[in-house]
Amino acid sequence: MKIYNSPYRQIEEFIPLRPPLVTVYTCGPTVYDKAHIGHWFNYVRMDMLIRTLIINGFEPKWVMNITDVGHLVSDADEGEDKLEKGARREGKSAWDIASKYTADFLEGMQQMNITTPSLIVKATEHINDQIDLIKLLENKGYTYVIDDGVYFDTSKFPEYGDFAQLDLDEQKTGARVSFNPQKRQPQDFALWKFSPKDRRRDMEWDSPWGKGFPGWHIECSAMSMKYLGETLDMHTGGIDHIAVHHTNEIAQSEAATGKRFANYWMHSNHVLIDGQKISKSLNNSITLADIEKRGYSADVLRLHILESHYRSQSRFSFESLNAAQNRLNDYRSMAALRYQARKVTNDAGTFALEDVPKELAGILANDLDTPSALAFLSQVSTQLQTVHIEEDMLDHFVKMLQGIDNALGLRLMEVKDITDEQKDLIHQRESARAAKNWQLSDEIRGHLQRQGIALKDAQHGPIWSLL
C-alpha cells in the first residue's frame, strides 16, 4: 500500500512498525458547534484510510479524540475557550455544550457510515495524563511559566518547524496576531492555561502550577501515546493542522520521549463552497441536516466526497450533489439485481465478480484513489446491468456487493427487495403487454414509477431498478 506522507511531500510505501497492526490517531472535532460538511469530508476520508487498510490485510487500531476543553478561539493561545464561548451563546454550561455536540458528532459518524474507531477519547477524561506529560516536559527543561500559563519553549526543540517547513522568521513578518509579550518566542505554545483570577470557569482543574485547564495541543500527544505507544504508524487530521497543531504535537511528544512521534502523516484538504472554504467568519457552513432538508441522504454526500481525491481541494455544490445522487441510484440499481437473478441461456456471464473487491482494494491502496475506484465501480455497474445475473452467479454477486460496501461504505447491501404486491404488478403488466394492452401496461408502469421503481424491458423480461 502506498500513501502520501505529508511532511516529505511524496508518496511512500506504507510500512507499519508491527504488521498487521497499524496504529492510527486522528484529530477529532472540537465539540462546540454542529459539524458541517467540511468535517464530514475530513472524517469520510479518514474512514477511507481505515477501510483501505482493512481490505488490504492490515488490522488498524484507530483512536480518535474529542476536544471538549481547551481549544481557544485563537490557536495562538489567546482569547476564550471555544466551549465556554459556546456555552455563553446558548446559556448552558461548557459541559452541556460538550455533551450536546459530542452526541451530534457521533450520530453524524453513524449516518455517514464512518467506521467506528477502536477508541474515542475525550480530553476532559485525560486531564491527569496531560498533567503528567507536562511534568515530564518540565523535568526535561522544555517549559517555562508566565502569568497566564505554562508554555513550551520552542527554542529548546531545534527541529520545530521542520515538519511544516515553516520559516519562522519570515512567518513573523506578516503575522497579524498579537501575543503575550512574556512569551519567549511567538511560536511558543501553552501546555497549561491558568483560570482567570476574576471568575470561575465551567471547566477547570487543579494542577502543580495552579488552577486551570490544558492547552489545546497537549491532549493529542498525551492520549495518542497512552493508547498507541510513543511512535504512531499514522497520524491524520485536517490540512489546517499542519502548521500549528501538528507541529506543536511533534515538538512536545518528541521532546518528551526522544523518539519519533509518527511515521506517516495524512492530511485531508479542505472543501470549498462557492470557491471559499467553510469558516465561522464567512458563516457559510452547511450541515448534514441542511442536506437532508434538500432531500439528499448521507449516502449521497458520502459518494460525492469519494468523487474527489482527499489531497485536492474539492468543491461542494448542490448541483454536484445531484450528480452524485444519480450515480448512487445507478449503483443501487445494480445492487437490486441480487433480487432478480434468473436463468439465462445467452453468452453474457463471463464477468469475474469475485475479482471486483480485490480490484477495488488494489486501486485504493494507491494513495486512497477513490475517484479511480468509483470509475471502476461505474464500469462494473454498467456491465452488470447489461447482462442478467444468472442464478448460479448469485452467491458471487452478493459477495461482490459486500466487498464493495466494505471498501466504499455505500450501503449497497441495504438495498431492499420490492414488495410482493409490486412484483405482482410487474406480472400483471407482462400479461397486459402480451395481450398488447399498451394502455394498461403503461398505467402500471406509471404507477410503479410513482413508487420509485423504474422498469426496463430487457430481452429476457422486465428488470426493475430504483429511481
Next chain:
RNA sequence: GGCGCUGUGGCGGAAUGGUUACGCAGAGGUCUGCAAAACCUUUUAUGCCGGUUCAAUUCCGGUCGGCGCCUCCA
C-alpha cells in the same frame, strides 16, 4: 509581506511525455408497441507566453488568475 497548492470540456473530477478516466447534463441515431436501459455518434477541454524534446496538457521558466496557511477553521 512570507510559505504552499492550483488553473482540464456545460458542471464535477482523474490521469498522462506520444493513443485524452469516470460521473452528471445536452444533441442525434440504433433498438423498443411507447418508454427506459444499453450501444453508437456528437457537443472544437488541458489559462496565456516562451523553452527543452522527434513529440507537452504532462517537464522547465515567465506571466495572469484562483485557493489555502501564517487569525477563527476539518
